[in-house]
Amino acid sequence: MFEGWSEYYVMAGSSAAVLIGLMFVVATLTAGREREQTERGKHLYSSPTVWHLAVVLLLSGGALAPTVTARLFGLVSGGLALLGIAMGIRSAVGIVRGQVATPAVGFDLTWYGLAPAFVYAGLVWSAVGVLDGAAWAASAIAASIMALLLVSVHAEWDLVTFLAPEAGDHEAKKEA
Numbered sequence: 001m002f003e004g005w006s007e008y009y010v011m012a013g014s015s016a017a018v019l020i021g022l023m024f025v026v027a028t029l030t031a032g033r034e035r036e037q038t039e040r041g042k043h044l045y046s047s048p049t050v051w052h053l054a055v056v057l058l059l060s061g062g063a064l065a066p067t068v069t070a071r072l073f074g075l076v077s078g079g080l081a082l083l084g085i086a087m088g089i090r091s092a093v094g095i096v097r098g099q100v101a102t103p104a105v106g107f108d109l110t111w112y113g114l115a116p117a118f119v120y121a122g123l124v125w126s127a128v129g130v131l132d133g134a135a136w137a138a139s140a141i142a143a144s145i146m147a148l149l150l151v152s153v154h155a156e157w158d159l160v161t162f163l164a165p166e167a168g169d170h171e172a173k174k175e176a
Contacts, residue, residue, distance in 0.1 A: 001070045001130070002063040002138055012145050013060030016053040019149075019156060023050050026156060029163035044094045045112055048087050049155040052116055055080050056149050063141070070130055077141065078127030081120040084148075088117030111154060119147045 002009065026046060030038045059077055062068045092113025095105060123144040129137030 001073070002141075005138065005142065006064060008142060009060040009063045009145075012142075012149055013057050013064075015149060016056035016060065016152070019152060020050055020053045020057070022156060023053070026159050026163065029160065044091050045108075045155070045159060048091050048112065048116065049152055049159070051087055052084065052148050052152045052155075055084060056145050056152070059141070059145055070133070074127045074130035074137075077130065078124055081123035081127060081144075084120035084123070085117050088113050088115075088120060092117070111151070111158065115151050115154075116148070119144060119151055122147065 023046060058080070059073075062073050062076060092109055095108045095113055098105070122140070126137060126140035126144050129140055
């Protein structure tokens, strides 16, 4: 099913793996913050981002594995997509309820809740196409994986640019 896509999936999977590693850097930027605030942020922002990247990594590997059938790939990708929709909704609800103090509620709601849920809805549609043997399914899966990767890149960038200046403030306060 994914003949001719190997370089694409190597690139997407490798990118996801590197970005998962960079989330450890993001986590270090929370040092010195209030524990309760860090935990809320982890549940609504960091952990979902790692989940999205892990889905990209897993599906990229599955697309390359010679023993994974189209049926198995469709079932796994559909199941992961349904879980991803639930995670997006959970993040959206948490952001709207104000569990994390941020003035950018609309921005966060869009990029951490709605955008991933929308991409996962596309992945569900793609998985159904795989299960039906549709000719367009391979391209739709690739597009969904790239969209999920790009949403995750945006999330990591946003997290780093939000946390890094405040990490410097925490260090300056410690020294003073």
